[in-house]
Amino acid sequence: MESFGWTILQSPIGPLMLAETEQGLVNVRFHAHDAEYHAHRAGSRLGLRPMRGGLCEATAQISAYFAADLTEFTLPLDWRLTSGFNERVLRLLYARVGYGQTAGYGELARWTGDPGASRAVGTAMGSNPLPVVVPCHRVVTATGDIGGFGGGLDAKRALLALEGVLPAPLF
Structure with a gap:
């Protein structure tokens, strides 16, 4: 089974779970206090196995946004959780x-x-x-x-x- 990466980003609005597939950022979840649960839930929707780690570029860009150093995201996005x-x-x-x-x-x-x-x-x-x-x-x-x-x-x-x-x- 293919996998996707996920991590937790501590932000000024609380912990965010970020999830990324090979195509790009696929999910951002607010209130990610129970991140394992949300990662497994996203995995079941995607048909992929969650693996913690990675997301360096997503973490860097979202952190820069919260620091008011970024006004436009250039991350590749995976739109498959919407249609x-x-x-x-x-x-x-x-x-x-x-x-x-x-x-x-x-x-x-x-x-x-x-x-x-x-x-x-x-x-x-x-x-x-x-x-x-x-x-x-x-x-x-x-x-x-x-x-x-x-x-x-x-x-x-x-x-x-x-x-x-x-x-x-x-x-």
Whole structure:
């Protein structure tokens, strides 16, 4: 059985599990306190055996992002944990919404050619297997509210503050 590498990155928003196949970064998980469980779960979805270690470039780039030294990821990505409409939305988000920018759920729906699909866009954001790198934290509501986030609202606020979209938290 083929394998994939995984590691834990301690970040300002908590531990992140990073997983990488031969094709590229395949999964970023928030709240990776039980990383072994999440690695085995990702492995069963991928049909691959998890092996701890590696991910030097992913770790370096994500660490540089959190240090405000990187504004654009150049990692190869393995999109196989998403498909269909969700994958299309996430690829559009990755290609069109850069560092320090935001887009609305409705705007992303229009980009897919289905302007009534705002809720489906929200579902795609919630199922994003590559958060931080594929920046679902940059998606906000039509009223400018930050909306929801799988990593928690404190993490979303911190990421938006890092990128200069929101003021840095005082505490």
